[in-house]
Amino acid sequence: MEYKETEIKGVWIIEPNVFDDSRGYFFEAWKAGEFEEHVGPIHFIQDNESKSSYGVLRGLHYPKGEFSQAKLVRVIKGRVLDVAVDIRKSSPTFRKHVMVELSEDNKRQLFIPRGFAHGFLVLSDEAIFTYKVDNVYAPQHEAGICWNDPDIDIHWPIDSKNVVTSEKDLKAPQLCDADVFE
Numbered sequence: 748m749e750y751k752e753t754e755i756k757g758v759w760i761i762e763p764n765v766f767d768d769s770r771g772y773f774f775e776a777w778k779a780g781e782f783e784e785h786v787g788p789i790h791f792i793q794d795n796e797s798k799s800s801y802g803v804l805r806g807l808h809y810p811k812g813e814f815s816q817a818k819l820v821r822v823i824k825g826r827v828l829d830v831a832v833d834i835r836k837s838s839p840t841f842r843k844h845v846m847v848e849l850s851e852d853n854k855r856q857l858f859i860p861r862g863f864a865h866g867f868l869v870l871s872d873e874a875i876f877t878y879k880v881d882n883v884y885a886p887q888h889e890a891g892i893c894w895n896d897p898d899i900d901i902h903w904p905i906d907s908k909n910v911v912t913s914e915k916d917l918k919a920p921q922l923c924d925a926d927v928f929e
């Protein structure tokens with residue numbers, strides 16, 4: 748696998764080595780030792796999976812405080828634009844974001860450390876999104892930031908009238924009003 752740190756320190760793009768043959772393909776999707784060698788120690792405790800259709804935008808979400816989660820995300824069907832936003836007020840990249848296309852074709856992964864809001868927009872008819880997290884799910888500590896916050900200025904390639912979000916996400920505050928990390 749190839750590990751490349753993005754312009755935001757701590758956020759990594761991981762490109763797997765894919766072995767194609769007449770039967771299909773094989774690749775190592777997760778390798779603890781190699782990850783630790785390149786990125787650092789991590790202890791994932793849960794795998795998640797969601798399926799969404801075109802135009803669905805899940806996010807921007809983050810669990811608050813001690814329930815913050817690091818995530819290793821990838822797409823096993825379809826194509827999404829994945830976004831990680833640095834919401835640590837003391838960070839030199841506070842409010843900055845990374846946007847990466849993840850798809851069944853590129854098999855690319857994005858590692859998002861704790862202290863970030865995360866979201867993705869589905870660009871294909873359907874997308875199956877799967878990811879590892881390093882902390883328990885604590886619904887009462889879940890928080891969000893609105894996907895179209897002008898201060899973050901994410902250039903989602905979709906007309907806002909075609910975006911499909913959850914009721915919860917429709918009510919998310921802007922970053923300036925959100926309870927973020929110090």
Ligand SMILES: Cc1cn([C@H]2C[C@H](O)[C@@H](COP(=O)(O)OP(=O)(O)O[C@H]3O[C@H](C)C(=O)[C@H](O)[C@H]3O)O2)c(=O)[nH]c1=O
Pocket residue numbers: 795797805806808809865866867884913
């Ligand atoms: C995250 C999570 C959810 N759920 C249940 C709670 C709801 O009944 C249902 C859907 O939850 P939610 O609407 O929060 O799912 P997403 O909108 O995909 O949220 C996720 O999407 C963004 C992109 C993320 O990065 C987070 O992992 C997470 O916030 O699954 C669980 O039972 N366990 C869990 O760990």
